[in-house]
Amino acid sequence: MKYLADVTTLEYDIGKCTGCRRCVEVCPHGVFAMEDKRAAITDRDKCMECGACALNCESGAIAVDSGVGCAAAIITGMLTGSEPTCGCDSNDDSGSCC
Amino acid sequence: MQLMKTSAEISRSERWEHFKCRTGAFRDKYLVAPGLYALGEPDENADVLISANYKLSFDALRQELKGLSLWILVLDTKGINVWCAAGKGTFGTDELVRRIGEAGLDEVVRHRRLMVPQLGAVGVNAAEVRRRTGFKVSFGPVRASDIPSYMRAGYKKTSEMSTIRFKMMDRLVLTPMEMNPVLKKYPWFAAGILLLFGLQREGILFSSAWDEGLPFLLLGLAAMVAGAFITPVLLPFIPFRSFSIKGLITGFVMVFLASLVPVITRSQDDALLRAATFLFFPAVSSYIALQFTGSTTYTGMSGVKKELRIGVPLYIGAAAVSLLLLVAFKLGDWGIL
Known part of the structure; x- marks a missing residue:
């Protein structure tokens, strides 16, 4: 299953890659694979912007604008002008949780 | 340091x-309770697994560890699962470092290895954990059920082990919590429908509220089922990637099928009401289906934002036009128009 094409904010600078493999290890959708001792992007559209790769990339080769994908949270964020957060940790009845 | 015991057995009451x-x-x-747990009879060489303090997550982990002896360090994630908590940062570097220190882990085990669930990588910076504690983080498999074979393979993951799935059963167990919030809003919808159809020139009539309103109460339920149950369960089989379009399609099909039921068919004689029905209820289904993006394992924020930018004005428009059609119908009904 893939979500919308061409929307991800994932940026990768192969020039900074040290070949540590962390991105391959953490990506839950197999977006990265090793090619010639460096990571390469297999399919950008599989990226769900969770941010695990960017956080664990020591050389700063990866950047992604990560955040929750809950529609309810984003609507609330749009209305209040704040960063979207899901209601999972509060006691409200917002229901669906990331 | 307080050490707690646990086992791989899940009791009937826990199920x-x-x-x-x-x-x-x-x-x-x-x-x-957060802290260090001993599962089986772990010694100073036993592996250390990291988990969240949501009991559903903790139980999902330990029930896969039958016959093994190891340590489980439970972080305080405020009762949230690993992935969600990692996204918020409660399952994160700082909390992990703090718990390692609090449990005196460097004295409990001789090695310096930690197995963090792969989905926890969203919040855990492995390099920073190593710098601050000396422990080397390996991100284990996505699913706890793969942990034994991952360990047997010498802490090597297959690509299958590191890929998240979203099978029909995975989706099905999520649907009660999709239905729950919409059902809570249903009484408001029902009250609005009964009021609109009860409103007559003579005042508010209960009989017309019920007779004319009932088909729409049922259509409302049909739209909820389409958006919160059918769309999630049949997700990959419904055309288009956009959740709002998927929900629109199931909603439209559901309204069409419901219109064949006699009690609903009679509400479809009037062209205005029929138009409002086929506009409003698929839109409701679409909106509810879009909420499921928060529960999937593969949708990202940028995509949801894009859907909302296009969808929200359309939803508001659909609701407004439906209301106008309904008002036009009422005016015609009263002989004003």
Whole structure:
């Protein structure tokens, strides 16, 4: 299953890659694979912007604008002008949780 | 340091708790105490697994560890699962470093290895954990059921082990918590429908409210089922990637099928009402289906934002036009128009 094409904010600078493999290890959708001792992007559209790769990339080769994908949270964020957060940790009845 | 014991056995009463938790009965309070747990008879060479203090997550982990002896370090994630908590940062570098220190882990084990669930990588910076504690983080498999074979393979993951799935059963268990919030809003919808159809020139009539309103109450339920149950369950089989379009399609099909039921058919004689029906209810289904993006394993924020930018004005428009059609119908009904 893939979500919308061409929307991800994932940026990768192969020039900074040290070949540590962390991105391959953490990506839950197999977006990265090793090619010639460096990571390469297999399919950008599989990226769900969770941010695990960017956080664990020591050389700063990866950047992604990560955040929750809950529609309810984003609507609330749009209305209040704040960063979207899901209601999972509060006691409200917002229901669906990331 | 307080050491707690646990096992790989899940009791019958715990299984009942899991069911209740899935259906939303006490979702926010299903916790285990954070800290270090011994599963089996672990020694100073046993592996250390990291988990969250949401009991459903903790139980999902330990029930896969039958016959093994190891340490489980439970972080305080406020009762949230690993992935969600990692996204918020409660399952994160700082909390992990703090718990390692609090448990005196460097004295409990001689090695310096930690197995963090792969989905926890969203919040855990492995390099920073190593710098601050000396422990080397390996991100284990996505699913706890793969842990034994991952360990047997010498801590090597297959690509299958590191890929998240979203099978029909995975989606099905999430649907009660999709239905739950919309059902809570249903009484407001029902009250609005009964009021609109009860409103006659003579005043508010209960008989017309019920007779004319009932088909729309049923259509409302049909739209909810389409958006919160059918769309999630049949997700990959419904055309288009956009959740709002998927929900629109199931909603439209559902309204069409419902219109064949006699009690609803009679409400479709009037062209204005029929137009409002086929506009409003698929839109409701679409909106509800879009909420499921928050529960999937593969949708990202940028995509949801894009759907909302296009969708929200359309939803508001559909609701407004439906209301106008309904008002036009009422005016015609009263002989004013």
